[in-house]
Amino acid sequence: MARPTVNDIAKTAGVSLATVDRVINMRPGVREKTVARVSAAIEQLGYVRDVTAANLARQRLYRMVFVLPDAPALFVDALRDAISEATSSSIADRTEVRIITFPNGNPHALVKSLRALSADDTDGVAIFAPETPHVRDAIARLKADGIPIVALVSDLPNTERDHFVGIDNIAAGRTAGFLMGKFIGKTGSSVMILVSSLQARDNVERRLGFDQVMAESFPQIEVLPSLENHDDDAVTERLVSEMLERRHDIAGIYSVGHGSRALVDVVREHERRKGITLIAHELTQVTREALHDNLMDAVISQDVGHIVRSALRVLRAKSDRRDIVQSQERIRIEIVIRENLT
Amino acid sequence: MARPTVNDIAKTAGVSLATVDRVINMRPGVREKTVARVSAAIEQLGYVRDVTAANLARQRLYRMVFVLPDAPALFVDALRDAISEATSSSIADRTEVRIITFPNGNPHALVKSLRALSADDTDGVAIFAPETPHVRDAIARLKADGIPIVALVSDLPNTERDHFVGIDNIAAGRTAGFLMGKFIGKTGSSVMILVSSLQARDNVERRLGFDQVMAESFPQIEVLPSLENHDDDAVTERLVSEMLERRHDIAGIYSVGHGSRALVDVVREHERRKGITLIAHELTQVTREALHDNLMDAVISQDVGHIVRSALRVLRAKSDRRDIVQSQERIRIEIVIRENLT
DNA sequence: ATTGACGTGAGGTACGTACCTCATTTAGAT
DNA sequence: ATCTAAATGAGGTACGTACCTCACGTCAAT
Numbered sequence: 001m002a003r004p005t006v007n008d009i010a011k012t013a014g015v016s017l018a019t020v021d022r023v024i025n026m027r028p029g030v031r032e033k034t035v036a037r038v039s040a041a042i043e044q045l046g047y048v049r050d051v052t053a054a055n056l057a058r059q060r061l062y063r064m065v066f067v068l069p070d071a072p073a074l075f076v077d078a079l080r081d082a083i084s085e086a087t088s089s090s091i092a093d094r095t096e097v098r099i100i101t102f103p104n105g106n107p108h109a110l111v112k113s114l115r116a117l118s119a120d121d122t123d124g125v126a127i128f129a130p131e132t133p134h135v136r137d138a139i140a141r142l143k144a145d146g147i148p149i150v151a152l153v154s155d156l157p158n159t160e161r162d163h164f165v166g167i168d169n170i171a172a173g174r175t176a177g178f179l180m181g182k183f184i185g186k187t188g189s190s191v192m193i194l195v196s197s198l199q200a201r202d203n204v205e206r207r208l209g210f211d212q213v214m215a216e217s218f219p220q221i222e223v224l225p226s227l228e229n230h231d232d233d234a235v236t237e238r239l240v241s242e243m244l245e246r247r248h249d250i251a252g253i254y255s256v257g258h259g260s261r262a263l264v265d266v267v268r269e270h271e272r273r274k275g276i277t278l279i280a281h282e283l284t285q286v287t288r289e290a291l292h293d294n295l296m297d298a299v300i301s302q303d304v305g306h307i308v309r310s311a312l313r314v315l316r317a318k319s320d321r322r323d324i325v326q327s328q329e330r331i332r333i334e335i336v337i338r339e340n341l342t
Numbered sequence: 343m344a345r346p347t348v349n350d351i352a353k354t355a356g357v358s359l360a361t362v363d364r365v366i367n368m369r370p371g372v373r374e375k376t377v378a379r380v381s382a383a384i385e386q387l388g389y390v391r392d393v394t395a396a397n398l399a400r401q402r403l404y405r406m407v408f409v410l411p412d413a414p415a416l417f418v419d420a421l422r423d424a425i426s427e428a429t430s431s432s433i434a435d436r437t438e439v440r441i442i443t444f445p446n447g448n449p450h451a452l453v454k455s456l457r458a459l460s461a462d463d464t465d466g467v468a469i470f471a472p473e474t475p476h477v478r479d480a481i482a483r484l485k486a487d488g489i490p491i492v493a494l495v496s497d498l499p500n501t502e503r504d505h506f507v508g509i510d511n512i513a514a515g516r517t518a519g520f521l522m523g524k525f526i527g528k529t530g531s532s533v534m535i536l537v538s539s540l541q542a543r544d545n546v547e548r549r550l551g552f553d554q555v556m557a558e559s560f561p562q563i564e565v566l567p568s569l570e571n572h573d574d575d576a577v578t579e580r581l582v583s584e585m586l587e588r589r590h591d592i593a594g595i596y597s598v599g600h601g602s603r604a605l606v607d608v609v610r611e612h613e614r615r616k617g618i619t620l621i622a623h624e625l626t627q628v629t630r631e632a633l634h635d636n637l638m639d640a641v642i643s644q645d646v647g648h649i650v651r652s653a654l655r656v657l658r659a660k661s662d663r664r665d666i667v668q669s670q671e672r673i674r675i676e677i678v679i680r681e682n683l684t
Numbered sequence: 685a686t687t688g689a690c691g692t693g694a695g696g697t698a699c700g701t702a703c704c705t706c707a708t709t710t711a712g713a714t
Numbered sequence: 715a716t717c718t719a720a721a722t723g724a725g726g727t728a729c730g731t732a733c734c735t736c737a738c739g740t741c742a743a744t
Contacts, residue, residue, distance in 0.1 A: 003433060005730055016693045021732070029691060048433055052394035053730035056699045089667055091345055091390050174681035185527055213681065305669050325431055327647050330684065335677035339516040339555065342672065347700055358723040363702070371721060373711095395700035398729050 004045040013041035024049065051320065055094055062095040062316050065117060066152070066308075067127045071104040071231050073196070073259035074284035075304075079128070079153070082304040086312060095312055104231065105197070107132045114138040119145045124315030128152040130199050131159065148318035150311050153302070154202040162318050165311045167302045167333045169202045173209025173256070175333055176279050179298045180210075180252050181218035183277045189251030190222035192243050196231050196257030206256045206281070221251070229257065236262035244270060255280035264290045283336050291338050299336040306331055346387040355383035366391065393662065397436055404437040404658050407459060408494070408650075409469045413446040413573050415538075415601035416626035417646075421470070421495070424646040428654060437654055446573065447539070449474045456480040461487045466657030470494040472541050473501065490660035492653050495644070496544040504660050507653045509644045509675045511544045515551025515598070517675055518621050521640045522552075522594050523560030525619045531593030532564035534585050538573050538599030548598045548623070563593070571599065578604035586612055597622035606632045625678050633680050641678040648673055 010020045015038060022030045023038040030038075041047075054060070066083050068076060080099065087097045102110040111134045117125065125147055129135055136159050139149055143160040155164040180191060193210070195203045207226055214223050227243075229236040240263055244250060253276060255263050260280040264287070267273050273295060280287050283301040290296035310329045317324045348366070352359045357380060364372045365380040372380075383389075396402070408425050410418060422441065429439045444452040453476045459467060467489055471477055478501045481491055485502040497506040522533060535552070537545045549568055556565050569585075571578040582605055586592060595618060597605050602622040606629070609615050615637060622629050625643040632638035652671045659666045 007730085018694075018733095019692060022692090025732075027733090031691065034691080050398075050730055051434060053398050053699090054732070056392075056395050056398065056701090056729095057731040057733080059699060059732095085669065092393060168684065171682055171684065175679065178679055178681045182525060209681075303674070309670070327427065328651070332645070332674075332676065333682035333684075334674065335679070335682065337517065337520055337677070339520045339551075340513055340675040340677065342510065342513065342675075349700085360703095360724075361722060364722090367702075369703090373721060376721080392700055395729090396702070398699095398731090399701040399703080401702095401729060 003050075004047045005050075006047075008045055009038065009041045009047055012045060013038045051322070060094050062093075062123045062312075062319060063098070063121060064095060064124045064126065064312060064315055065098045065100055065122055066311075067100045067102065067110070067113065067125060067129060069104040069110075069129060070101045071196075071258065072233075073231050073257070073282075074261065074286055075258035075282040076128075078282070078284055078304045079307070082308040085305070086308045090312070093316075095316065097312075102129070105199075107134050110135060111138045114142060117142060117147065119147055122147055123319045124148045124150070126150045126152045126165070126311040126315065127156070127161075128154060129156075130154065130197075131156045131201060135159070148315050150314050150318075152307065152311060154200060156201075163314050163324075163329075165307055165314065165329070165331060166202075167331050169205035170209035170212075172281070172300050172302075172333045173206035173211075174213045175209075175335060176206065176254055176281075176298075176300050177210040177213030178217070179335070180254060180277060180279050181214060181221060183279075183297050184218075184221060184251045186251065187220040188249065190224055190247065190249050191252040191254055192224050192240075192250050193226045194236065194239065194253065194255045194257065194263060195226045195228055196259065197228055198226065200257075203256050210254060210256075222249075226256070229259075229262075231257065231259050233259075233262035233265075237266050240266045244272060250276065252277040252279065258282055260284075260290070261286045264295060268293075268295055283334075283341075287336075288341060291336065291341050294338065297337070301334045301336050302331050303334065345392075346389045347392075348389075350387055351380065351383045351389055354387060355380045393664070402436050404435075404465045404654075404661060405440070405463060406437060406466045406468065406654060406657055407440045407442055407464055408653075409442045409444065409452070409455065409467060409471060410494075411446040411452075411471060412443045413538075413600065414575075415573050415599070415624075416603065416628055417600035417624040418470075420624070420626055420646045421649070424650040427647070428650045432654070435658075437658065439654075444471070447541075449476050452477060453480045456484060459484060459489065461489055464489055465661045466490045466492070468492045468494045468507070468653040468657065469498070469503075470496060471498075472496065472539075473498045473543060477501070490657050492656050492660075494649065494653060496542060498543075505656050505666075505671075507649055507656065507671070507673060508544075509673050511547035512551035512554075514623070514642050514644075514675050515548035515553075516555045517551075517677060518548065518596055518623075518640075518642050519552040519555030520559070521677070522596060522619060522621050523556060523563060525621075525639050526560075526563060526593045528593065529562040530591065532566055532589065532591050533594040533596055534566050534582070534592050535568045536578065536581065536595065536597045536599065536605060537568045537570055538601065539570055540568065542599075545598050552596060552598075564591075568598070571601075571604075573599065573601050575601075575604035575607075579608050582608045586614060592618065594619040594621065600624055602626075602632070603628045606637065610635075610637055625676075625683075629678075630683060633678065633683050636680065639679070643676045643678050644673050645676065 006020050010017045023035050100113045102113055139159040149161045150163045150165050151161045153166040227239045278296040279298050281300050283299050287299045314324055348362050352362045365377050442455045444455055452471055481501040491503045492505045492507050493503045495508040569581045620638040621640050623642050625641050629641045656666055
C-alpha cells in the first residue's frame, strides 16, 4: 500500500535494480525491449520517483539566477526583496539564488551578463527584461546549453523561454479600464495615461487592454495618448503638472508602469486631487500609502512573493524534467483598494 | 560552505553524533550544560535540519484530515475539489489526506467525528465549522492529544486552534461595501443583504465590515436588515422575489454567504436585473458565469487552492514544530470582476 | 570456435538523518 | 573511596535513490 520503490519495480519487471536505475535515469546500455518492460512496471505500480531521496543521494543543489534591471522603481525593489526572502528559506529546498542586475534600458550589458552563464554553474534563469533581438539570441544560447529559462513579469513570447511567470497584462489593463470607467462614472471627461516605456511589452499590453474596455464600455470618456516617463521622477512631475494645468477635464490618471512615486507626489499637492480617480500598478510603499490616504482608488497588482516562489518551483521542475502543477503557478491579477489592503 | 550537517555540529560542539541527535530530537539523557553547548554550535554554524532527509529516515507520513460540512454550496464543493487536487500531488510530499463530512448545522455529528480522531492515526486537522461550545471542547480534546489544528475559512478564535487559514472577513465585508457604494453611486437607494446563517462567524463578520463602510462612506444608501437563507435555494428565491416586488429602490444585493446560485437565478430572470448591482462571495461556476454575463458586478473571493495548500503546509510545519513563513500563508481577499476573471 | 561489443546482474558506497544497542565515562551521593 | 545512576560515545542499520565497479552472459561477426 505504501508507495512503490525502485526495488518493487525491479521485482515486477523481473530485472535488477541496476537496470531499473539505468532506465529511470536514461543511461545507455539497456535494450529497448527491457526499457519497455521496466516502463510498463513503472506504469503499473504507479511509481513516482522520490525526488527528495533522489536529491539527497545526488547531493543536488539548484543554482538559480534572477536577472533584473536596476530600474528606479519600487516594484523592482519589492521583487528584489521577495527574492531575498525566498533565499533565506531556500536552504531548506536545496536552492541557491543569485541576482544579476543590469543597467536599465541597456540590453547590451544584459546580454553580456547572460553570456557569462553556463550550464555547469547554473540550473535555471529567471529574466525580467524587455524583449530585444540581442536578448532573444542570448536566451537561445542559454537554451542550447540546456538551461531552463522563465520570463518574469513581462513575457518574452518570441523566445524559447520555458514558461512565463506573471500576469496576463492585457487582462490587467482591462481590469484597470473597467474600474476607471466605473469609478469616474460621469461623462465628458478624459483620462491621462502614463507609461514607463513603450519598449516594455507589459506596458504596451496593459495600455491595449485598457483601451479595449474604455472603447467598449465607456465611450463617453476620452483616453489621451500615452506619455512616456522612462521611470524618471522629474519627467513624470513635469508631464503630470502640465497636463493638469492644460486640461481641466482630466478625471482620471492611469499609471501603467512600475513606478508611481512622482505621480503620487504631484497629485497629493494638487488642488484637484479629490476630483481625480487614480489607478496604478503594483503595490509598493508608495501606492500603499496613497491608497490608505484615499489619494489612489485602486491598484492592480501581482504578488511578488508568489512570483518568486513560482519561478523557483518552475525552474526546479524544469531542471528535473518534472511536470508543474498549473493551477499553483497561475499569478493572479489582484485588485487592491483601501479596504482589502492588509 | 555547504550547509552544515549533524556531524559538523558534533565536531564543533565536541560531542558525539548520538548526543547531537538526542538534543535535536529532544530525547532525554543529556545534561543541560551539554544541551547548551550543542545549541550554541547549532546557532553558530547556522544548522538547519534537512527535513527531507529526516523524513526519509523516519519514513514520515503526514496523515491529515479535513473536516467539512455537507452544505449545498458550490464553495464547499470547490474546497473539496481543491483538496482532491492537492491530494493527488501530495504523494510527493509524504502527505495523506482524508476528508470527513458532517451534516450541515449539526455540531453534534461533527463532534462525534472529531472524537474518533486520535494522535496515532492523525497528524493534523483542518476544520471548517461554526464555533459552538461542543466544537470548542472537541478541539480542546484534540489539542490535549497533541494534534495540530487549523481553522479553515471561518475562524475559531476562542479555541486552541494553532492557526487560521482564510481571509479577514471584516475586511472582506468592507471591500464588498466599498465596491457596492462606488458602483451604485446614486442616492436614495437601498441594498438588500442575504446571509447563509447568523451562526456562521464569517457571515457575521462580513456583514459587520460591510455596514462599517456603508455608514462611513455611503450614508445616502440604506442597508436593509440581513435575511437568512440557510443555504436553501427555495428560501432564497422567495426572499429575493418578494423583496424586489415590495421595494423598488433596491439598487444592490450583497450575498454574504457561500452560495449564490438561487440569487443569480432569480435576478437573471428579473426585469430589473440591469439596474441592480450584485456583489457576492466566492468564485464558483455560478458566480463565474454571472460575472461573465455582466449580471454580477464583483465577487469577493479567496483562492481555495491556496487555502488547502496553506493548511497542509501549516499542519506539516506544526507537526514538526517548525516555523511557518508568514508571508506565504496569508490568504488574500481577492476582488474578481469580469476583466480579471481568468 | 573465437573475439568483442553489448546487455544485465550483483553488490557496494554515499547522501543526511533517525533510532537502536551496548559499553564506557562522569557526577553525585554515601 | 565506593557505589549508582545518569550522561555520553561508538557503532550499527535503515530510509529511497544515485552512481560506481566488476563479473557474467548473449549474440553476431569473424
